[in-house]
Amino acid sequence: MPHLAVNDVRAKYGSLEVLKGITFSIEKGEIAALVGPSGSGKSTVLRALMGLTPITGGAVDIAGETMNYSSAKEVRAARDRMAVVFQQYNLFQNMTVMQNLTLAPLKIKKWDKSEVMSEARRLLGLVGLSDKAEAYSDQLSGGQQQRVALARALALKPQILLLDEVTSALDPELVNEVLDAIRKLADEGMTMVIVSHEMAFVREVADKVVFMDAGQIIEAGTPAELFDTPKTDRARDFFSKILRH
Template sequence: MSTAVTESPTAAPAAPAASSPAATRGHVEITDVRKTFGATEVLKGVSLTVPPGGVAVIVGPSGSGKSTLLRTINHLEKVDGGYITIDGELVGYRLRHNKLHELREKDILKQRTDIGMVFQNFNLFPHLTALENVIEAPIVAQGRPKEEARKRALELLDRVGLKDRASAYPRQLSGGQQQRVAIARALALNPKILLFDEPTSALDPELVNEVLDVIRELATSGTTLIIVTHEMGFARDVADTVVFMDEGQIIEQGGPQNIFTNPREPRTRSFFSKVIEPAFNI
C-alpha cells in the first residue's frame, strides 16, 4: 500500500519534552487541524489543548465540525492540514523531512488501542454477549489471556452497573444498557483518552441519565475525556473546559461557569440563549 503524504504545517511538530508517562498520560494537542469534504471546509484550523485527566466538552450547532474533529483524534478522519499529538506522539502520521507521512494501517490500529471511542449508536457485535463484546478487543488487539480479559471485563461491567447482564445479547438490552456496555468496552483497553460522540443522542429521554451518570463517574477518575454533546446541563457539571464550535472553528472556550454565564462572543450568546434553560442566566 502506498504511503500518503501530507505537507507539514508552518511549524513541524516539536519533539516532546522528557517526562514520566504518568505525568503526561492523555495529554492531547490539536494544532491548526483542517479537514475538507469536497468543496466544503469542515474544520478551519482548529487548535485545542486538553491536559492529562482533563475533561473537554465540545458543543455547538449541527454541522459545526464537532464530530469530525473528534474523529480526527483517532484518525478515523485523515487531516488535510495541521496535526494531532497524544503524549507528544503524532496520531496517524510520522514526521520525516519536515513532512507528515501517513502510518501503515497496522500502526494506526495499534495507536487506536490508546484512544477509546464511544459512538452514538453503540456499535456492539449483535452475535456476542455483553461480556464477549468487552473482552474481544483486549484479546484480539492486545493479546491478553482470555481469563485475564474476562476478569477485567466483569469488573468494568460492574463499574457501569451491568455485571448481572454479562450473558445478555445486545438485543436483550435497552439502549442505555447497550451504551454502558460500549463504555465498558472502550475502557477495557485501558486507553489514554476516551472520546464520546453524542453518547446519548440515540437514547430515549428516560435512558439518558443512566449513561450520563457513568460518564460523570469517569470524569472524576483521571482519564482524559473529550465529549461532543448537546446536553448542556451535563456539560456544565462535568467539564473542565467547554469548547463552542461553529462553522468549523472554535469560537470560544473556557471554564463552564464563565462560558455559560458570561460568554464573550455574540455567536456563543446567541446559541446558548436558544438551547439552555433560563436558570443559566445568560
C-alpha cells in the first residue's frame, strides 16, 4: 500500500482550474520530486495536500486512509500527518530557536514537556544547529533559519514532509547546508514530496520525478528516466534547458 496516493486531484482558483487531475503515489521512505515550469501547479499540489487550497475533485490517501478535507476536523487530520516548509520560512522572530521548535508541540499538541524538549534537541542536532538552541531566530543566517524551519516542521512528528523550494531564497553558499539536512532526513526514511529547482539534488535523492506542466502530469519516472531519456517532447525540452545550468 502506498504511503501517499494522490488520485486525480483537481483544484481551482476561482474559475481557473490549476490542477487538472494529478495522480502519483509514493511508498514509505520514498521521495517524490515535483518539477516543471513556473505556474505549472507544483506549489498548489502541496497546498492542496495540506488543505490550504480546496480540492475540487479526486482523493488523497495516506497509508490507505482517505483524507476528504470536507470539514475542519478532516483538514486537521491531514495536517496531523503532513507538515510543509515553504521558501519563506516565517519563523517566530521574537523567540529563540528552541521556543520556535517547542511552541506548537507544547501549546497546541500539549505533549509532555521533557519529551518535547529532548526531541527538539535531537532535531537541532539533525539539522546541525545544536549550538543555536538559545539564539533568537533573527540572529541566524538564512540557511540556519531554513534549517530551524525544517526542524520546527519535524517537531510535529509528521509522517510525510512536504518541501516547497526550501533553498531557492538562499545564497548559493547556504544551499548545501540545507540540502545536507534533507539528505539526513532521507537517510532516516522520511517520506517526502519536494519541489526543487536543484536538479542535481533531485537526481541524487528522489525515487520518483513528477514533471508537471499547466496543471497536469506530463511524465513521471525515475530521475534517470526523466533526465536522460524523457519520452515526451515537452519534458525533453524542459530538461534540456534546465539541466544545462
